[in-house]
Amino acid sequence: MTKTGDPFDTAIDLRDLRFAWSGRRHFSLAVERFELRRGEAVFLQGESGGGKTTLLSLICGINRPDSGQVRVDGTDLGALRGGARDRLRAERIGVIFQMFNLLPYASPLDNILLPLHFAPERRARCGAPREAALHLTDTLGLPRDLIEHGTAADLSVGQQQRVAVARALIGQPPLIVADEPTSALDASAQAAFVDLLFDQVRAAGASLLMVSHDDRLSGHFDRAVRLEEIATVTRSEAA
């Protein structure tokens, strides 16, 4: 059994974290302690606008905390410069962004392969990246012709979401961070996604942090956490 408290046994370890968005509307988030153990799957819920996406952006090193520590897979993100943080994200974190962040004029296949260009270890794990990508998109029910020869801009929102899912899963990163990855999917695409996600997570022994408003999904996870339980949020508006 994995013991808690050892930063090297945790996939995510947050300590005394503080972050604020500045501007007319001030929003700040503080997390004293949060751990996600290696191999654990955690379902994160919370009210809309509560700060879940903000927290994920700090865990992925997209934004930097004002103070405190973010450790991913034992590495302190604060000790890394921007380029090294981006490489760590590409190697170790499969991120499914809420807005998908696909390159609109690239093919869906090239979008899926993109993180591998910055992540040699992840690329090596794939063996044959193109075949690995097509296996993922087949499993997610995406038509091959569109994936290979279309552009991301040709896709429906639900298809874009599935491409974003395949891009996060390719090369079996040890940590998957997903921000409402099923919001644009119909019931059958959602079921295929959840099956694929957990197959991949188990095969890779990966850890998973997923934000969703869909309570029905929580039963698949080791535990569910509400943001309010782990974070203190303050808001104010300039007069």
Ligand SMILES: Nc1ncnc2c1ncn2[C@@H]1O[C@H](COP(=O)(O)OP(=O)(O)OP(=O)(O)O)[C@@H](O)[C@H]1O
């Ligand atoms: N780039 C930004 N600049 C300034 N404020 C921001 C920015 N992104 C988010 N915020 C503010 O941070 C707060 C938390 O937003 P966030 O998107 O993290 O919440 P959320 O819990 O993910 O919401 P939802 O469930 O609706 O996606 C909001 O008040 C939002 O206006």
